[in-house]
Amino acid sequence: MKRKVVITGLGLVTPLGIDVEENWREALAGISGISILSLNGASGCAIQAVGAVCAEDWEKIMEKFPEEARTEGERRTLFALWASKAALEDSGLIFHPGKRERWGVTFAAGLGIYSPQDIRRWLLSDGSFDLISFGRECSKVRSESMVRNPSHRAASIVAKKFGLAGLNCTVTSACASATQAIGAGYRAIQRGEADVAVTGGSDSMINPLGLVGFVLLQAAAGGSGDPQAACRPFDRKRSGLVIGEGAGVAILEEESHALGRRAKIYGEVGGYGSSMDGYQVTAPHPQGLGAALSMRNALRDGGLKPETIDYVNAHGTGTKLNDAAETIAVKEVFKDAAYRIAISSSKSLIGHLMAAAGGPEFVFTVLSVQRDEIHPTINLANPDPKCDLDYVPNVKRTRRVRAALSNSFGFGGQNGSIVVKKYGGH
Secondary structure, eight states: OOOOEEEEEEEEEBTTBSSHHHHHHHHHTTOOOOEEOOSTTGGGOSOOEEBOOOHHHHHHHHHHSHHHHHHTOOHHHHHHHHHHHHHHHHHTOTTOOSOGGGEEEEEEEOOOBOOHHHHHHTBOTTSOBOHHHHHHHGGGSOTTBTTTSOTTHHHHHHHHHHTOOSOEEEEOBTBTHHHHHHHHHHHHHHTTSOSEEEEEEEEEOOSHHHHHHHHHHTOBOOSSSOGGGSOOTTBTTOOOBOBBEEEEEEEEEEHHHHHHTTOOOOEEEEEEEEEEOOSBTTBOOTTOHHHHHHHHHHHHHTTOOGGGOOEEEOOOOSOHHHHHHHHHHHHHHHGGGGGGSEEEOTHHHHOBOGGGTHHHHHHHHHHHHHHTEEOOBTTOOSBBTTBOSBOOBSSOEEOOOSEEEEEEEOGGGEEEEEEEEOOOOO
16 A cells, blocks of 8 residues: 655745745745846846845855855755755754654755866867866866766755765756656655655756856746746746746655654645656647646546646746646646636746756645645736636635645656645544
8 A cells, every 4th residue: 555645844945035934925925036137247148037046045044054055065055955954844853863764865956067167177278178187186176066066966965964864866857856856755655665755856057057058048038127027927928937046845754654753744745747748858749748647647646536636836937838838738637627726836936946946836835735825926917818727817816725736847858747635634
């Protein structure tokens, strides 16, 4: 029999703040965390709106983890530490004596950064790379470089810092990474391979190399208008995604393990599914076939009928292709019931956190199920005939949420969907 998996702790780092309750208040109020790009020399960049963690919050994070700030220095690693610590504290597990070999980490992170400065340092006069000198002097590589901070670094540091000696894995599958990482943690507990999983994701691509890719792909919202209005999921005038950064972490726990220590339970993981579009690297299938299969797989895994879902936290990037394809996929899965489901996009508030996107979105989904509140999709002023569902435009919604689905669909065709449902005990 599959073991029941419950959610007992939450942690966040987003452009809205670094406290879960602060994030939730601002999300419900429809407050945008998106601001003007502030990198040196950024005035000429085609991308001007980003979902950056504010300087004050970044200072607090570095003060909380001074050793890691000095030795690591990479933003996504410190985001992961802050959100993981907050989630463990929230769950009551931070100092709980237990079988730490049964507590693991399933985490998502984007690819590390190759800095042009590091490459140039070891270029020879003929343009070749001096491998011998690089080997001798690789400690001089910048702290955020992939050499010192590969994608699995965040999961490793979190496990070491908090004594999580069980399974440890990193998922890097583009924008579906965090949802797939949460699914991996859920599966491990279901199968009896772990009792606790610290799961979610962290990422930061607000850097020159991270930004230039989205400029070349013409996937990001450009222009110099109001940054808080830049991300407009499902709106007829949507012009692209807004790159964000941060982390979202949830503590998943086997039910009897949580009950045995009288833990607070936010909700239950009700099913997980994934799929691969296999269509185009930078575009979803226009009929949303992969997205629909991912949602169906999640419902089937949990033995749930489509009509039990009251809310969908959409991938909702604000790109022309994604929003239309996701709308088609929701209609395909839920049929006529699609029009009674509330749907909203967290990205309209915090931007697209790339590999980490599914982390904060899962946290928001959990809170919607627990509290029967749904944050709005902001900046939705011009209805698109192709996107004709209920996207909770601009104002929060209060309604009963028995179960909800959180979607993440990534470049390359990676898809992940996870169900959260109210916890009803035994």
